[in-house]
Amino acid sequence: MMNEHIAPVPQEKAYRLLNHGPTVLVSARHDGVDDVMAAAWSCALDFSPPKLTVVLDKATKTRQLVERSGRFVIQVPTAMQLDLTYQVGHCSLYDDPNKLARSGVELFDLAGRDLPFVAGCSAWLACRVIDEPHIQQTYDLFIGEVVDAWADTRVFSNGHWTFETAPPGLRSLHYIAGGRFYAIGDAQDADTGLPK
Amino acid sequence: MMNEHIAPVPQEKAYRLLNHGPTVLVSARHDGVDDVMAAAWSCALDFSPPKLTVVLDKATKTRQLVERSGRFVIQVPTAMQLDLTYQVGHCSLYDDPNKLARSGVELFDLAGRDLPFVAGCSAWLACRVIDEPHIQQTYDLFIGEVVDAWADTRVFSNGHWTFETAPPGLRSLHYIAGGRFYAIGDAQDADTGLPK
Numbered sequence: 001m002m003n004e005h006i007a008p009v010p011q012e013k014a015y016r017l018l019n020h021g022p023t024v025l026v027s028a029r030h031d032g033v034d035d036v037m038a039a040a041w042s043c044a045l046d047f048s049p050p051k052l053t054v055v056l057d058k059a060t061k062t063r064q065l066v067e068r069s070g071r072f073v074i075q076v077p078t079a080m081q082l083d084l085t086y087q088v089g090h091c092s093l094y095d096d097p098n099k100l101a102r103s104g105v106e107l108f109d110l111a112g113r114d115l116p117f118v119a120g121c122s123a124w125l126a127c128r129v130i131d132e133p134h135i136q137q138t139y140d141l142f143i144g145e146v147v148d149a150w151a152d153t154r155v156f157s158n159g160h161w162t163f164e165t166a167p168p169g170l171r172s173l174h175y176i177a178g179g180r181f182y183a184i185g186d187a188q189d190a191d192t193g194l195p196k
Numbered sequence: 197m198m199n200e201h202i203a204p205v206p207q208e209k210a211y212r213l214l215n216h217g218p219t220v221l222v223s224a225r226h227d228g229v230d231d232v233m234a235a236a237w238s239c240a241l242d243f244s245p246p247k248l249t250v251v252l253d254k255a256t257k258t259r260q261l262v263e264r265s266g267r268f269v270i271q272v273p274t275a276m277q278l279d280l281t282y283q284v285g286h287c288s289l290y291d292d293p294n295k296l297a298r299s300g301v302e303l304f305d306l307a308g309r310d311l312p313f314v315a316g317c318s319a320w321l322a323c324r325v326i327d328e329p330h331i332q333q334t335y336d337l338f339i340g341e342v343v344d345a346w347a348d349t350r351v352f353s354n355g356h357w358t359f360e361t362a363p364p365g366l367r368s369l370h371y372i373a374g375g376r377f378y379a380i381g382d383a384q385d386a387d388t389g390l391p392k
Contacts, residue, residue, distance in 0.1 A: 019236050019237075020217065020378055021218060021219070021239075022217060041215075041240050043239035045237065045251060051335070082384050083386050134330070141249070160372065171381065176215050176356065177356070179387070180356070182359060182383055182384065183381040185381025185382065188369060191279050192374070
């Protein structure tokens with residue numbers, strides 16, 4: 001399921017994949033078990049090396065896999081993955097061992113990394129956990145360093161999202177509550193004082 | 197500049213004001229000095245009591261005011277505030293004492309709190325700093341507990357954003373880089389298995 005549109009994103013541009021605040025999918029693998037969950041609470045934290053935060057509730061299997069393996073993937077799902085994103089956010093692998101198949105998740109390999117990448121997303125950030133036990137325990141807040149990043153060139157190229165020209169189905173999703181998401185909308189260019 | 201559309205948001209719904217990942221304005225006041233900056237890196241952290249994170253660079257005056265006062269406001273700017281949002285994010289009060297006026301920022305009082313609220317935004321979250329010195333120093337990451345929240349009822353009511361029916365100028369902004377923002381777009385309702 002690797003597709004020909006996936007290209008690496010340079011480290012210094014990786015923060016842009018999350019800068020607009022999309023709801024993401026978090027995936028992890030440990031000891032032959034893969035899980036994927038949705039997270040609205042993930043955010044860029046630094047430029048270089050790129051870092052990010054993500055809130056992982058203690059009730060999730062994904063968190064256990066992240067803690068045990070020290071690694072995870074943050075990926076940006078698309079509007080075409082609306083129901084998949086909702087499903088993996090509202091069902092636990094603890095309750096349903098068949099969660100991924102039932103949610104329509106297809107995993108694929110990327111660049112030989114031993115991590116579960118979700119097919120059909122627009123961007124993927126492979127992370128290692130920066131261990132901060134106090135905030136992990138107190139706030140369920142995990143810090144990751146982005147080791148590698150990739151994006152679908154149909155919607156992110158030359159370091160920029162191209163939502164305004166890409167197929168609408170590739171837009172990012174931004175969750176509110178109760179099954180209601182918003183897709184990202186129109187480009188708005190501020191007056192930077194520079195020639196456009 | 198208090199306007200008749202501003203209404204309190206219940207504590208348990210306050211996280212929804214940030215759940216879709218908007219770029220925010222951070223404001224703070226100490227010893228007679230007010231500052232406002234833009235932050236793309238702010239994120240919900242907990243439901244009840246509501247908490248959030250925000251990254252505040254050491255080079256910003258706003259950070260100093262937050263550290264000294266222990267309080268700040270996170271507000272959600274609108275598409276009508278595109279240039280204001282860009283300006284307060286690209287100019288420091290350290291360099292330009294006239295920054296706020298030059299950026300078009302108008303401050304107002306809200307419910308008697310002694311904090312600088314930015315007029316024209318769609319939502320305001322008054323926060324107290326939960327002191328976590330290690331992550332503040334190491335990652336510039338601040339945790340706030342949301343003490344009070346308000347929203348403009350034209351675009352947030354009954355605990356829900358109403359971007360799909362509100363004037364487009366009230367949509368939230370989501371920053372990428374180089375003056376490029378995206379406005380939030382169309383509603384997308386996942387199949388929750390419940391009657392709609």
